[in-house]
Amino acid sequence: MRELERKHGVTWRTVRKALDSFRPEPRKKLPPRATGVDRYKPVIDGILRADLDAPRKQRHTVTRIFHRLVEEHGADVSYGMVRCYVAARKPEILVESGKAPLEAFVPQTH
Template identity: 40%
Template sequence: MDQYELIRTGYRVYGKSISELARLTGHCRNTVKKAIRGEPWGYREREHQAFPALGEHLAVIDGWLEGDRDKPCNQRHTARRIYHRLIEEQGFKGSESTVRRYVRLAKMQLGMAGSCTFIPCDPEAGYEGEVDWGGAIALIGGEAQRLKFFCMRSKYSGKHFVRFYPCERQQVFFDGHEQAYAFFGGVFPILIYDNLTAAVRKVMRGKDRQQQEAFSKFKAYYSLDARFIVMESFP
């Protein structure tokens, strides 16, 4: 998650204040406001937020948090626990506030910033949607032509939006989203995709995906949580 997406998601999804996002990212309040308004990101983004006091401990913290993703909430590391482990196991000399600030940022990037709760069995209204391409043959001017159709489906109601296009290029992929948002009257916070080339550059192991740059920016603008189908391998 780049910092443009982090700011917009933190503000719109997790309810973070402008001041808190400025502290977390190291950007000034005006820059944070600019990202929230969706204005172009007009300078080179830093790949990583600098935490010089943590230094080589960053990889250790990231490893602990990554290991927490599949654990029950009451077994995950708190920022305070991480701080004490760093002192006891790594000889850390920095402050607890620095650790807390980095842990908040890291958890947001890992999608662990919200409070833990149960997973409902039924999808919430207006919360999740599914996106995919399909193909069909249509008679146009008396001639059979092969067309592609963009489909977005509400997981709650099962209602579909379908729009036909001559191809599956990225431009029409984005247009399909915008037309679907107008049809449904809003944006689904979570969209589930097959591993479409318009969104995914490379399928990595498990749930990891190397996303197309344009799709990442599109996703950041709408604060989407994009999830991809995991292809199981069978013997």
């Protein structure tokens, strides 16, 4: 038991539970943690919505959105967090505005 404790970095109670049970008990679902980008989500959404009407060459890139957050709002978020949020949110905003289809299906014939 002590070797298992050291190997997995758990207490003796956890090892005892695992050895006594037939199946391990399911892990608890943790509530989603707040991220640094949560405060700036309305700002990012506003930028993405404004870009819907802009010509293609004048739309904001993720890098430009990140720099605007840092310069105009003093945001202390990472570029990766902004990139992940924009990647997830941009298609949703396109669907909400009606500029993108909900689903696309192309039947194949052989």
